[in-house]
Amino acid sequence: MKTLIINGQNHHGSTYHIGKELADKIGSETKEFFLPKDFGEFCLGCTGCFVKGEEHCPHYEKLKPIVEAIDEADVVILTSPVYVMHATGPMKAFLDHLGYRWMVHRPEKKMFKKQGVCISTAAGAGMKSTNKDMSDSLFNWGIPKIYKYGMAVAATGWEEVSEKKLVKIHKDMDRLAADIKNNHGKVKPGMKLKGWFMICRMVQKNGYNPLDMDYWKQNGWTEGTRPWKD
Numbered sequence: 001m002k003t004l005i006i007n008g009q010n011h012h013g014s015t016y017h018i019g020k021e022l023a024d025k026i027g028s029e030t031k032e033f034f035l036p037k038d039f040g041e042f043c044l045g046c047t048g049c050f051v052k053g054e055e056h057c058p059h060y061e062k063l064k065p066i067v068e069a070i071d072e073a074d075v076v077i078l079t080s081p082v083y084v085m086h087a088t089g090p091m092k093a094f095l096d097h098l099g100y101r102w103m104v105h106r107p108e109k110k111m112f113k114k115q116g117v118c119i120s121t122a123a124g125a126g127m128k129s130t131n132k133d134m135s136d137s138l139f140n141w142g143i144p145k146i147y148k149y150g151m152a153v154a155a156t157g158w159e160e161v162s163e164k165k166l167v168k169i170h171k172d173m174d175r176l177a178a179d180i181k182n183n184h185g186k187v188k189p190g191m192k193l194k195g196w197f198m199i200c201r202m203v204q205k206n207g208y209n210p211l212d213m214d215y216w217k218q219n220g221w222t223e224g225t226r227p228w229k230d
């Protein structure tokens, strides 16, 4: 089992510590990336990834190690502190670069067996919208099991978090890690993901982007093959 953490911040604050605690409790081999340190580019809007192929992205080589780590991982954890009610700019800029992998374009088959986690912390509010910023991508990449964890830490750093909140966080991470270990190798897409796949399949049958259409055809998805089946 392999766990990947992509942190939407460089620093080791409350958000980082919760993500790391979860990975430690899962207890598998873990890889970590920090944004923007490990990838800090903004999408230029050239649409090369959609129309010509992802290797035409001007940031392709810089992005590649993170994309490879996503493909190899069984569990993908995205973390972000809440910044003005949403995910951090570096997290958003990173997720923009994976738009070509969204269901309406060219989702990667490997995603359909993974588990994903979104973790956010705020002083008071905004965890729901921040986790949605991240879970929208995990869902559209094709990840069938997504957990969301938001905590209003009432602090601007990990050392300020109250003992009472720390006890709750430790307990929550015990439970979440146990669920993830228990579901490893067993996750299957639900109605919502399957339904969205089928709508995108219809789009690709009468599509507008030849690259996407070929991709779906070659995978056999416009016929009877499905990415969640072996």
Ligand SMILES: Cc1cc2nc3c(=O)[nH]c(=O)nc-3n(C[C@H](O)[C@H](O)[C@H](O)COP(=O)(O)O)c2cc1C
Pocket: 009, 012, 013, 014, 015, 016, 081, 082, 083, 084, 085, 086, 121, 122, 123, 124, 125, 126, 153, 155, 156, 157, 158
């Ligand atoms: C630029 C910026 C914007 C923030 N916006 C919010 C916000 O909208 N709502 C909130 O409750 N806290 C907000 N905060 C506080 C952080 O979300 C909170 O302290 C968080 O736990 C920090 O996580 P960290 O320790 O991982 O950096 C903001 C902090 C910064 C630096």
